[in-house]
Amino acid sequence: MTATVASAPASPFAPESISDTGLTPEAITELLLKTLHVRGALSGQMLVDAVCLPFPIVDELLMVLQHQRLIEVKRTAGAGRGGYVFDLTSNGTERALEAMASGQYVGPAPVPLEYYRAWMEQQSIRNVQVTRERLRAAFGHMVLDPEFIENFGPAVNSARSLFIFGDSGNGKTVISEVLASLLGGSFFIPHAVDIGGQIMQVYDPVYHRPVAEGAGDGPAAEPEWLRDIPNYDRRFARVARPVVLTGGELTLEQLDLQYDRDTKMYQAPFQVKANGGVLIIDDFGRQRVPPREMLNRWILPLEKRIDFLTLHTGAKFPVPFESLLIFATNLEPSDLVEEAFLRRIHYKVRVNSPSRAQYEEIFRRYATARGMAYRPEAVAQVYRDFYDARGIAPRGCHPRDLIDHVSDFARFLEVEPTLSADLMDRACHSYFLDASTRL
Numbered sequence: 476m477t478a479t480v481a482s483a484p485a486s487p488f489a490p491e492s493i494s495d496t497g498l499t500p501e502a503i504t505e506l507l508l509k510t511l512h513v514r515g516a517l518s519g520q521m522l523v524d525a526v527c528l529p530f531p532i533v534d535e536l537l538m539v540l541q542h543q544r545l546i547e548v549k550r551t552a553g554a555g556r557g558g559y560v561f562d563l564t565s566n567g568t569e570r571a572l573e574a575m576a577s578g579q580y581v582g583p584a585p586v587p588l589e590y591y592r593a594w595m596e597q598q599s600i601r602n603v604q605v606t607r608e609r610l611r612a613a614f615g616h617m618v619l620d621p622e623f624i625e626n627f628g629p630a631v632n633s634a635r636s637l638f639i640f641g642d643s644g645n646g647k648t649v650i651s652e653v654l655a656s657l658l659g660g661s662f663f664i665p666h667a668v669d670i671g672g673q674i675m676q677v678y679d680p681v682y683h684r685p686v687a688e689g690a691g692d693g694p695a696a697e698p699e700w701l702r703d704i705p706n707y708d709r710r711f712a713r714v715a716r717p718v719v720l721t722g723g724e725l726t727l728e729q730l731d732l733q734y735d736r737d738t739k740m741y742q743a744p745f746q747v748k749a750n751g752g753v754l755i756i757d758d759f760g761r762q763r764v765p766p767r768e769m770l771n772r773w774i775l776p777l778e779k780r781i782d783f784l785t786l787h788t789g790a791k792f793p794v795p796f797e798s799l800l801i802f803a804t805n806l807e808p809s810d811l812v813e814e815a816f817l818r819r820i821h822y823k824v825r826v827n828s829p830s831r832a833q834y835e836e837i838f839r840r841y842a843t844a845r846g847m848a849y850r851p852e853a854v855a856q857v858y859r860d861f862y863d864a865r866g867i868a869p870r871g872c873h874p875r876d877l878i879d880h881v882s883d884f885a886r887f888l889e890v891e892p893t894l895s896a897d898l899m900d901r902a903c904h905s906y907f908l909d910a911s912t913r914l
Contacts, residue, residue, distance in 0.1 A: 486707035487594060487663055489529055493536075496528065496710075497587035498669065503528065504536050505574040506584055508563065511546065512571035513581045516562035518552050527583035527666070527709035530557060537561060545570055579738040580674040583710050585667035588792065591677075594711070595750055595795040598662045600634045605657050613653050617646065618829065618836045618871075630822035631657055636777050636800045638817070640808055641826035644870035647803045648720065648757065650826065654799065655718045655753040661686040662751045663711040668743075670792055675732065675741040682748050683714040717752035719745050719798075723761040727772055734787045746782060749798040759804040759811070766811045770819065773800065777819055829871050831858070838874035842894060845878055853894035861903050877902045 490496045493503065503526070510525050511517060519537065523530050534556055540546045545567035549560045563571060586594075610628045611621060630637045631654055639647045666678040707713075721729075725745075733742040746754055760766050776782045776796035783791045808817055817823070829837060839849040857877065861867050878894075880902035885892035892898070 486713070487590075487711050489706060489708050490532065491529070493532055496532065496584065497590055498584060500536060500539075502669070502672075503532070503584060504540065505570075505577075506581070507533070507536060507540065508545065508567060508571040509574050509579070509581050511561065511563050512568065512575065516549050516560050518558055518560050519555075520553070520557040522561065523557070525582070540567070578674055578740060580667065580676070580740050582676075583666035585669040585674055586665040586708075586710050588668055588670050588794075591665055591668045592793070592795055594663065594665075595797050598751060599797050600658050600751065600799060601797075603631065603634070603658050605631045609657060613657050614650075617649065617653070618833045618840070619646075623824075623827075626822075626824045627654060630654075630824075631799065633821065634797075634799055635821040636773075636802070636819070638808060638820045638823040639801060639803045639826055640823070641805065642828060642868065642870065643805045644872035645826045645828055646871045647826050648755065651720075651753055651755045651801050651803065652718050654801070655716050658716045658752060658799070661713050661715050663707075663713050664751065665711050667710075670786065671790075673741060673786055675743050675747075677743045677747060678712050678714075679743075679748050682717040682719050683712065684717075686713045686715055717749055718755065719749035719752065720755045720757055721745050722757040723763075725756065725762050725769075727764055727768065730772060732784050732786065736787075741786075744784070746776065746796060746798065746800075747784075747794055750795055752798055753801060754798045755801045755803055757803045759802040760806045761804075767816060770812060770816045774819060776800075828869055831869075834869050834871075834874065837871060838878070841874045841878045845882060845892070847878065847881070847892055847894055850894045852896070853899050856896060856899050857903060860900070861907055865907065867907055873906075877906055880906055 488495075493500055496503065506526055507522060510522060514525070517525065519530065519534060522537070523533050526533065537546065537556070541548070543566075544564055546561045547564050549562045552558045552560050605628050607625060607628060610624055610631075614624045627637075627650070637654075639650065641647065664677055664683065666676070668675045668677055730744050730746060732744060734740075735742070756762075756769075759769070762769060777800065780796045781793050782796045783793055785791050802820060804811070808823065835851065835854050838854050842849045842853075857873075858869075862869050877899070881894065881898045882892045884898055884901045884905075890898075
């Protein structure tokens, strides 16, 4: 496996011909017609940027469309055919409307399903190796015991499932995001995938953060017609490893394709958008479906690293399951499901509340970050008047929240934000509800 990864290309190769795209000429032609119908007249280079295919491929099909009198040149906006401005003819508009009736997807040309599966396998998170040094460095901004941090190393290296449990407010979500950062800087995902003529949109700006390309893409300030042909397949987007978080609102239906009958397109489910990164099932056990049913849904993906999705026609097809699946809950695992189900979740880590020393260090860091001088007396006040007196359990998020409250009160009272006894008392009374509150 190591040798294979070492010899693999760093990015998907740009197609040099129509056959290299894995799509039919008709599929690309329809996409060009729909693009002109939706966006209006565009230059050759603008069409290239819209469908994310190299200019020679696009121009070859533009000439065919011109010959068929489906498009025409309206004017020129630069040198060469890249500067020709194309628009639909009346016949072209009719063809575009026919294509829109079959599916309204307009955007980067899709990649075939087999291309997507092959590329995700090549970028598998199973190829990632996390060392003790990297793990500790990644968690350097958090106040955690080194021995506790090391519990996550084998889980990340295995790229298997992880159960993180413990009381709310102690950093389970932040820990999950740190684990995602350990999987690598960036990778490539397709904007859309073609499944036998059906389009599944994979790229989601909510979860996929673009990573700036290198100098090989050419300066952004250059005129469009002077840009070099990119040296990778631009149907793929280079993004940071995603962290997809879903909570109590999750239903089993949301784990399958979401079909829009108006646009006749599919949105990829959460687990597909999480491929290459981390999928967090937060508040596990509080979904509207029983935990047993939820875990049953994940048995095949967890064991085979393949999931099956269903088209609205009833046809099923396999997709990669290449994410670190994290179940996070503040419920006791044994109260959710029996041991036989928990065995399928390979790693289990309890996140405890901070010790007094850890709490003080968290408090000191947040106070310093907000420009306040740290006063040990402030922490002593919180413990004496609230944690000990009212039986409230300290949580890792409390220092941040209390310091934010101090800042809010100081702004309202038009005084300097400090950890004074008065401001701390106001902050605590506004934050902790009553003696029975457990945050």
